[in-house]
Amino acid sequence: MTRINLLPWRETHRRQKNNEFFVVLGICMAIAAGVGFGGFKYAEDKVNFQDARNKRLTNEIAQLQEELREIEALEETKNALLERMDIIQTLQGQRPLIVHTFHEVATRLPDGVYLTDMKQEGANTLFLEGKAESNARVSALMRRMDRSEYFKSPRLEQIKRDEQNEEASNFRLSVIQNNPNAEEEDEDVL
Numbered sequence: 001m002t003r004i005n006l007l008p009w010r011e012t013h014r015r016q017k018n019n020e021f022f023v024v025l026g027i028c029m030a031i032a033a034g035v036g037f038g039g040f041k042y043a044e045d046k047v048n049f050q051d052a053r054n055k056r057l058t059n060e061i062a063q064l065q066e067e068l069r070e071i072e073a074l075e076e077t078k079n080a081l082l083e084r085m086d087i088i089q090t091l092q093g094q095r096p097l098i099v100h101t102f103h104e105v106a107t108r109l110p111d112g113v114y115l116t117d118m119k120q121e122g123a124n125t126l127f128l129e130g131k132a133e134s135n136a137r138v139s140a141l142m143r144r145m146d147r148s149e150y151f152k153s154p155r156l157e158q159i160k161r162d163e164q165n166e167e168a169s170n171f172r173l174s175v176i177q178n179n180p181n182a183e184e185e186d187e188d189v190l
Contacts, residue, residue, distance in 0.1 A: 126175050156172075
């Protein structure tokens with residue numbers, strides 16, 4: 001019987017299969033490495049794109065904050081100007097009131113009453129200090145002030161005998177200033 005040695009053929013076949021396995025394994029590893037590298041690059045591009053967007057948004061936010069600071073500065077300037085305008089309008093409106101106040105005080109002052117001091121406290125309280133020949137003259141002054149359109153609620157704060165002149169009295173009274181034209185101005189505004 002003839003003997004056929006199959007060992008070299010099997011060994012050759014096994015080497016060939018091992019070689020094919022390693023080639024396929026190398027190809028799979030190359031494909032896996034390519035897919036992994038592609039995924040890495042894709043993720044890196046996404047991160048870079050998002051970083052660029054974040055940087056752009058940060059720059060835009062910085063610009064908007066700068067504009068917001070400018071707007072706030074303009075608002076402060078505007079509010080300061082509006083306050084100045086209000087003060088100027090108030091002073092312009094009170095300018096005739098001062099003239100009327102002095103005129104009314106001069107016309108309402110009875111004979112025998114002399115003012116030594118006149119000052120305004122607050123927005124509309126006027127304090128008058130002076131000397132009168134008698135207490136009746138102070139009463140007459142208070143009645144005249146009460147009849148005035150520019151003064152209301154006269155109130156005697158203090159009255160006492162003058163130490164140098166026994167017949168005279170020193171007095172201090174307060175009145176509330178009233179602007180009758182303010183009501184007309186309010187009606188004009190409405």
